[in-house]
Amino acid sequence: MNSIKKLLIAFSLLSLLAGCSPDVREISDTALVMSIGVDYDKENKKYTFTTYCILPAMPGGDKTGKLSEWVASGSGESFLDAAKNLRSRAGKSLIFQHAKFFIVGEEAARYSFYEIVDFLSRNRQIRITSYLIVSEGKAADKLQVKSDSGDLISNELLGKVRNEKEWGKSITMIIRDIVNLFPSQYRGYVTSRLSTAQSKSKPHEILILKGGAVFYKGKFIDWLDGNDTITVHLLSKKSRWKELEIAEVIHFQSLKLSVFYHVSNSVIHSSFVQGTPKMNIDIQLNATMGNMDHNLNLNRREVILQLEQAAARQMAAKIQKSIDHFQKGLKVDVLGFSDRFIQYHPKGWTMLKKDWDAVYPTIPVQVHVSVKIEQLGMIQSMGVE
Amino acid sequence: MEQRPEPIRTSVDLNVEKLLQRFADNEHLVVRNIHKEEGSPLASIVYLSVLIDEKRLNQQIIRKISEDLRLQNGSAEDTIMESIHSLGEIKVLPQIDAAVSMISDAGILIFVEGHSKAYGINLPGYETRSIEEPKLELNVRGPREGFTEDLQKNLGLVYRRLKTSELKSKAYLIGKQSQTSLILLYLENKVDGAVLKELKSRIESINMDVVSDSAEIEEWIQDSTFSPFPQILNTERPDRVVSALNRGKIAIMMDGTPIALITPTTFFELLHPSEDQFERFYFANFMRAIRMITLFISLFGPSLYIALTTFHLEMIPTPLMMTFLSTKAGIPFPSYVEAFLMEIAFEVLRDASLRLPRIAGQSVSIVGALIIGEAAVQSGIVSRPMVIVVAMTGIASFTIPSFNTAIALRMLRFPLMLLAATSGVFGLSMGMFAIILHLCSLRSCGVLFLDPVESASWRNSLKKYFLLPVRYRRISRVKKHE
Amino acid sequence: MTSQEKISNKQFGSLVFSFLSGFSTLFLIEAKLIKQDVWMSYLLGITVSIGMLWLFVYAQKQYPHLSMAEIFDELLGKWFAKLALCLYLVYMLETGGAAYRALSFFYTTAILPNTPNIVLMFLIFLCTAYAVYLGLGTLARSIQVILPFFIVAIVIVSFFIVREIDTNPFLPQFQSRASEIVFGGMVTLAFPFGKAIIFGFILSRVKNVKKIFSSTAIPMALSGLYLLAVTYMVFGSLGFNLSHAATFPYFSAAQLVRFGEYMERIEIFVISIWTVFTLFEIIVIQYIFMLVAGHVFRIKETRFFVFPICLLFFAIAHKSFIRMMDLSLYILGIYPISSLLPIVIIPVLIAFLTLVKKPRGAKKSVKINPVG
Known part of the structure; x- marks a missing residue:
C-alpha cells in the first residue's frame, strides 16, 4: 500500500519532469554533422572549425524526405570557441555523434595538434572510432569539394577508407590510436593524407585519399608516399595486415607479371646483442596471379620456386627501402620499434631511451620476405602453341 | 436478520x-x-x-x-x-x-x-450453454472443449480426464446473498500441503454479498492486491486445469462462470499458452524464446524508441539516422508526445474493437489501424518509424496468451515512457530494475512468482522455462513453501 | 514481512559478486596508477579482504544464532559495541555517498551532460529505497534474474573488445616498485574489495553457515578475476596512454564495440544493465545500514525507517564530492587510510576477542548445563 502510494507520487512527479530534461534533442531539430574540418592560422592564431552536415531538405515538404548538404565554418580563439561561434550560423542543433571524419589542415596539424587531440578525446560526443585525416592545404576547402560520384562526401570518404585494405596506399587511423600514441616521445605514427586533384571528366576538383602524414612528438612532420604506407600497413597491427591486399608487378626473366599479395604472417623480432639493438622483420606473403604478358610454364616446380624467390627479393628490397626512409630520411620510428624494446627488453631500454633519437637511425634492420604463389587464377597458362 | x-x-x-x-x-x-x-x-x-x-x-x-x-x-x-x-x-x-x-x-x-x-x-430447470470451443484461448492443436457456466458440467469435464481417487475436492459456498458454490480441486499426492492450507484459509476469509465471477475470488485471494500483474492464472480449458493439477497446482472452479482459476501460478506460466505442450518441442521452445522477445518489446518498445531518438542519437546507425532525419522532418511533436498519442490511440482502437459486436469490431480495428495510421503519417502528425514501433509493440503484446498479463505490460509501458523521456536509458534501467524487483517480491499463494528464474540453479531454471520432449518431461512439483 | 527471510548460499555469493563488481570497473584508478603490474595489487587487495571477512566468518561460526551486531555486543560490551557499530555506520555512509556520486557523475559526464545530478540521484534514491523496503530475500532473488543478463552482456562486449587487442598489454612485467604495489594494494583493498566486509552483518541470514566462507571467498575471487580481465581488455584495446587519460576507461573501451560497419555505440545497452548492477552496491549498503542502525538505536520495526535512511544517503551524496576530482582525490588520498579501521582493525579485534572469550563461554555452558 505504502509503496504504491510512493510509486504513484513518484510517477506523477516524473510526469512533470518528462520532456523538461535539458538533454532532449529531437531528431527533427537537428543537423547531422558528418565530417569536421579543422584549420589553424598561425599568424593570426585563429582556429577555423568547419562542419559538413546533412539536414532534411524541406521541412514538411515532399513525401520522400530528401537530405541536403550544408557546409559551414566558424572561427575563434580556440577550438571550442570556433565550434561555438559556428552556432551563429547554424539553424539547427548540431549533433556530432555521427561525425566519422576529422580532417585536419596541414597547418593545424603542424602547429596546434595538441589542442585538436585534446578536444577530440575530451568531447563526449565524438566517437573514438572516427577517422582522423590530414589534408594538404586547408581542411575547409576539402569539405567544399563536390564528390566525384554525386554521393555525400562523407559516404565517399567512408568508401575510400573501406577500400584502403584493397590497395594499401593510404592508411587512416582512428582517434583512439592517435590519442594513445600521441604522448609517446619515442615513436611516431602515420595517418592518411587527403589531397585534391583535377577531375578529368568533370569541371570541379575531386578528393584523393592517398599516402600518409607522419606525426612525431605531437606534431605533423612530413608526408609519406603510397609505397611507404604499404610497409606501415604490413608491419602494423594484425587487424590491418590480415585483410590487406597489395598489388605488385614482378619482373622475372624478361617477363612482366602482376600479382597481388595477402599477408599470411608478419612478425617483428627485436633482439639485444651485447648492448646493441637489432631488428628482424619476417613477412610471409601469399600471392595470387593477376596477369602476365608472355607465356610462362607454371607447371614446372622450379619455375615457380624461382618466381617466388624473385618476388620475395623484390618485396624485401621495397620494404627495406621504406624502412631506410623511415630511419634515415624521416628519423621517425613509425613502425613502433621502441614499443618492442619497451615491452620485451625493459632493461636494455633504460639505456637506450636517453638517446633514442640518435640510436634509432642506426639500428640494423633485417628484412626477410617469403612469397608463396598459391593461386594461379582460373587458368594456368594461356596455351603453349 | x-x-x-x-x-x-x-x-x-x-x-x-x-x-x-x-x-x-x-x-x-x-x-x-x-x-x-x-x-x-x-x-x-x-x-x-x-x-x-x-x-x-x-x-x-x-x-x-x-x-x-x-x-x-x-x-x-x-x-x-x-x-x-x-x-x-x-x-x-x-x-x-x-x-x-x-x-x-x-x-x-x-x-x-x-x-x-x-x-x-x-431439479434445475434453467437453461445453460452447451459445451463449446473456448472463446479466448484458441488452439491449433489440442482439445476443443471449453468450460461453461454450469459447475456440474465443468466438474464433469475435469473428472473425465483424471480417473484417479487422488483427485480431491472441497466445496464452499461463497457470498452471503448469492450462495455461489465454489470447488477446490487438487491431486492429493502432488499438492503442497502448506499451499493448500494457506489457500483454504484465504477462501474462508472471503466476505462478500454477491459473487458474480471468479475474477472477484481472484482479487480476494491474490497475494498482492496493488500489483499490476495478475498472480493467478485463469483458464477456460479443462485440459489446462488437468495439466496444472498434475503439476501440483490447485484449481478453483465456481458456478456461474466458465473461467477456472489455477494457483499457485508463476509469471512464466502466464506467458505460455497450453498449446505449447501439444506442439513439437522444437517449435514449442522456439515460440517460448520468441515470446521472451515479445515480452521485452511489448514492455520496452516505445520507451526504448524515445530514449534512442531523444537522448542517445549515437546509437542509431548512421544510415538509419539519415532516414530518421528525413522522416522526422516537419513533425510538430517531440518524440514522447508522439509516442503517447499513438499509444493512447492504439489502446482506444483496441478497446473499441473489443466492445463492438464481433463483425463491426473487426472492421473498426482494421479501419482504425489503416486509415488513422496512414492519415496521421500523411498529414505529418506522426512519423513513420513511430507508427511502426507502436504497431509492433501492440502486436507483440498480443502474443502473450494471458489477457491480463498483456494488459499489465501495456500499462507499465506508460510510466516507462515517462522515465525514458525524463532521463533516457538511465531512467529506463531504473524502471526495468523496479519492475524486476517488484516481480521478485511477488508471491502466488506463498510460492515465488518468478519461480523458474529464481530456483537454485540456472540449469534447473532453463529446464523449467523450456519444454523437454514429452518422454523426458519429468513433472516437477510445485516448489515448497519457503 | 520478509525481514527475517534467509537466503541461500548461492544467492549470497551472487550478491557479493555483484556488490563488488559493479563499481570496480568504473574508474580503474589503481590500474591507471601501476599499469601492467596491477594484478599484484589486486591479488594483495583480494587476499587481505578475504582474510578479513574470514575473521568475521570465524566469529559468526562461534555464535551461529546471533547476528553480527549482537556478537559485537557480546564481545565488546554494550557501549564499545555501539561505538564500533557507529564507525561502520559512518563508513557505510561515506561509501554509499561515494557510490551515489560516482554513478551520477558517470552519467552526467558521459551520457547526459545537461541533466542535473540531483535528478539522477533522486531516481537512484527512489529505486534503491524501494529495493531496501522489499528486503533481503527479494534482493537476493532479483540478483539472480539480473546476473545472467549482465554476464551475457559482458561476454559479448568482451568478445568484441578482445578482437582489438593485438599485443600483450601486460608486458613488461615487474616494473613497479614494491611500495607502489603495496599502495595500489591498499587502494584496491579500500575501493572495490574491502567493502565486502559489511557482508559480515548479514552472515547470520544465510542458510548454510558451514559453507559460508566458500560462498564468500569464491565470488570475491571471481570478482577480482573479472576486474583483472577488464583491466587487460582496457589496456589492450585502448593502449596505456589512452587508458591512463580516459576518465572512464572501460566505458571508452566499450565504445569500440561494433557489429559490422553500421551498428556502433552499442555500449548504451550494456551500460543500462551495468547501471542496474551498480545499484546493488548502494542497495546493499543501505540495507545493512538499516540493520545496524536498527540494532544500535534499538529500533524494533526498521521498516518505517527505510525511507528516512535512504533519504539520508541521498542527502549525503548530494552534499559531498561536488567536483569530480574530489572523488578521485578521496579514493586515492583519504579512503585507503580511513577505511583501514572498519576493514582491517575491527575484524582483527573481533576475531581476537572471539578466540579469547571462546573457552570461557564454553565453560559457562558446561556449568550451566547441569543446573538447567
Whole structure:
C-alpha cells in the first residue's frame, strides 16, 4: 500500500519532469554533422572549425524526405570557441555523434595538434572510432569539394577508407590510436593524407585519399608516399595486415607479371646483442596471379620456386627501402620499434631511451620476405602453341 | 436478520406458512399440496417456478406420488415417504434456513405431515450453454472443449480426464446473498500441503454479498492486491486445469462462470499458452524464446524508441539516422508526445474493437489501424518509424496468451515512457530494475512468482522455462513453501 | 514481512559478486596508477579482504544464532559495541555517498551532460529505497534474474573488445616498485574489495553457515578475476596512454564495440544493465545500514525507517564530492587510510576477542548445563 502510494507520487512527479530534461534533442531539430574540418592560422592564431552536415531538405515538404548538404565554418580563439561561434550560423542543433571524419589542415596539424587531440578525446560526443585525416592545404576547402560520384562526401570518404585494405596506399587511423600514441616521445605514427586533384571528366576538383602524414612528438612532420604506407600497413597491427591486399608487378626473366599479395604472417623480432639493438622483420606473403604478358610454364616446380624467390627479393628490397626512409630520411620510428624494446627488453631500454633519437637511425634492420604463389587464377597458362 | 436456527415442525401448514413469510413478495414461489381426501394436506411441495424444471416435477414426482397414493397399502404418510425415497438423490433438511437455501438453489422442497424434516430434491430447470470451443484461448492443436457456466458440467469435464481417487475436492459456498458454490480441486499426492492450507484459509476469509465471477475470488485471494500483474492464472480449458493439477497446482472452479482459476501460478506460466505442450518441442521452445522477445518489446518498445531518438542519437546507425532525419522532418511533436498519442490511440482502437459486436469490431480495428495510421503519417502528425514501433509493440503484446498479463505490460509501458523521456536509458534501467524487483517480491499463494528464474540453479531454471520432449518431461512439483 | 527471510548460499555469493563488481570497473584508478603490474595489487587487495571477512566468518561460526551486531555486543560490551557499530555506520555512509556520486557523475559526464545530478540521484534514491523496503530475500532473488543478463552482456562486449587487442598489454612485467604495489594494494583493498566486509552483518541470514566462507571467498575471487580481465581488455584495446587519460576507461573501451560497419555505440545497452548492477552496491549498503542502525538505536520495526535512511544517503551524496576530482582525490588520498579501521582493525579485534572469550563461554555452558 505504502509503496504504491510512493510509486504513484513518484510517477506523477516524473510526469512533470518528462520532456523538461535539458538533454532532449529531437531528431527533427537537428543537423547531422558528418565530417569536421579543422584549420589553424598561425599568424593570426585563429582556429577555423568547419562542419559538413546533412539536414532534411524541406521541412514538411515532399513525401520522400530528401537530405541536403550544408557546409559551414566558424572561427575563434580556440577550438571550442570556433565550434561555438559556428552556432551563429547554424539553424539547427548540431549533433556530432555521427561525425566519422576529422580532417585536419596541414597547418593545424603542424602547429596546434595538441589542442585538436585534446578536444577530440575530451568531447563526449565524438566517437573514438572516427577517422582522423590530414589534408594538404586547408581542411575547409576539402569539405567544399563536390564528390566525384554525386554521393555525400562523407559516404565517399567512408568508401575510400573501406577500400584502403584493397590497395594499401593510404592508411587512416582512428582517434583512439592517435590519442594513445600521441604522448609517446619515442615513436611516431602515420595517418592518411587527403589531397585534391583535377577531375578529368568533370569541371570541379575531386578528393584523393592517398599516402600518409607522419606525426612525431605531437606534431605533423612530413608526408609519406603510397609505397611507404604499404610497409606501415604490413608491419602494423594484425587487424590491418590480415585483410590487406597489395598489388605488385614482378619482373622475372624478361617477363612482366602482376600479382597481388595477402599477408599470411608478419612478425617483428627485436633482439639485444651485447648492448646493441637489432631488428628482424619476417613477412610471409601469399600471392595470387593477376596477369602476365608472355607465356610462362607454371607447371614446372622450379619455375615457380624461382618466381617466388624473385618476388620475395623484390618485396624485401621495397620494404627495406621504406624502412631506410623511415630511419634515415624521416628519423621517425613509425613502425613502433621502441614499443618492442619497451615491452620485451625493459632493461636494455633504460639505456637506450636517453638517446633514442640518435640510436634509432642506426639500428640494423633485417628484412626477410617469403612469397608463396598459391593461386594461379582460373587458368594456368594461356596455351603453349 | 440472522436468528438462531429454526427447526422444522411436524405440521405442514406451519412450515409452509414460515416459508411464505420468508419469501414474502416473491411471486414465483409455488406451493402445491397433496391431498388424500378433503382436509389438511398430507404433504406440500414448495419451489420457485423460475428455477426448476416443472415438466419433470409434474411428470415424474407428482405423478409418482399420486400413483403410489392410489395403490397405497400403509398409512398415507409412509407411502409418501417411500415414494420420496425412491426418487433418487434427496437431501434431508432439518432446519428452515437450509430449506430456504435449497429452494434458492433450484430445488423443490417436500414437507410431509408428521415429519419434522424437509426433503429437498435438486431439479434445475434453467437453461445453460452447451459445451463449446473456448472463446479466448484458441488452439491449433489440442482439445476443443471449453468450460461453461454450469459447475456440474465443468466438474464433469475435469473428472473425465483424471480417473484417479487422488483427485480431491472441497466445496464452499461463497457470498452471503448469492450462495455461489465454489470447488477446490487438487491431486492429493502432488499438492503442497502448506499451499493448500494457506489457500483454504484465504477462501474462508472471503466476505462478500454477491459473487458474480471468479475474477472477484481472484482479487480476494491474490497475494498482492496493488500489483499490476495478475498472480493467478485463469483458464477456460479443462485440459489446462488437468495439466496444472498434475503439476501440483490447485484449481478453483465456481458456478456461474466458465473461467477456472489455477494457483499457485508463476509469471512464466502466464506467458505460455497450453498449446505449447501439444506442439513439437522444437517449435514449442522456439515460440517460448520468441515470446521472451515479445515480452521485452511489448514492455520496452516505445520507451526504448524515445530514449534512442531523444537522448542517445549515437546509437542509431548512421544510415538509419539519415532516414530518421528525413522522416522526422516537419513533425510538430517531440518524440514522447508522439509516442503517447499513438499509444493512447492504439489502446482506444483496441478497446473499441473489443466492445463492438464481433463483425463491426473487426472492421473498426482494421479501419482504425489503416486509415488513422496512414492519415496521421500523411498529414505529418506522426512519423513513420513511430507508427511502426507502436504497431509492433501492440502486436507483440498480443502474443502473450494471458489477457491480463498483456494488459499489465501495456500499462507499465506508460510510466516507462515517462522515465525514458525524463532521463533516457538511465531512467529506463531504473524502471526495468523496479519492475524486476517488484516481480521478485511477488508471491502466488506463498510460492515465488518468478519461480523458474529464481530456483537454485540456472540449469534447473532453463529446464523449467523450456519444454523437454514429452518422454523426458519429468513433472516437477510445485516448489515448497519457503 | 520478509525481514527475517534467509537466503541461500548461492544467492549470497551472487550478491557479493555483484556488490563488488559493479563499481570496480568504473574508474580503474589503481590500474591507471601501476599499469601492467596491477594484478599484484589486486591479488594483495583480494587476499587481505578475504582474510578479513574470514575473521568475521570465524566469529559468526562461534555464535551461529546471533547476528553480527549482537556478537559485537557480546564481545565488546554494550557501549564499545555501539561505538564500533557507529564507525561502520559512518563508513557505510561515506561509501554509499561515494557510490551515489560516482554513478551520477558517470552519467552526467558521459551520457547526459545537461541533466542535473540531483535528478539522477533522486531516481537512484527512489529505486534503491524501494529495493531496501522489499528486503533481503527479494534482493537476493532479483540478483539472480539480473546476473545472467549482465554476464551475457559482458561476454559479448568482451568478445568484441578482445578482437582489438593485438599485443600483450601486460608486458613488461615487474616494473613497479614494491611500495607502489603495496599502495595500489591498499587502494584496491579500500575501493572495490574491502567493502565486502559489511557482508559480515548479514552472515547470520544465510542458510548454510558451514559453507559460508566458500560462498564468500569464491565470488570475491571471481570478482577480482573479472576486474583483472577488464583491466587487460582496457589496456589492450585502448593502449596505456589512452587508458591512463580516459576518465572512464572501460566505458571508452566499450565504445569500440561494433557489429559490422553500421551498428556502433552499442555500449548504451550494456551500460543500462551495468547501471542496474551498480545499484546493488548502494542497495546493499543501505540495507545493512538499516540493520545496524536498527540494532544500535534499538529500533524494533526498521521498516518505517527505510525511507528516512535512504533519504539520508541521498542527502549525503548530494552534499559531498561536488567536483569530480574530489572523488578521485578521496579514493586515492583519504579512503585507503580511513577505511583501514572498519576493514582491517575491527575484524582483527573481533576475531581476537572471539578466540579469547571462546573457552570461557564454553565453560559457562558446561556449568550451566547441569543446573538447567
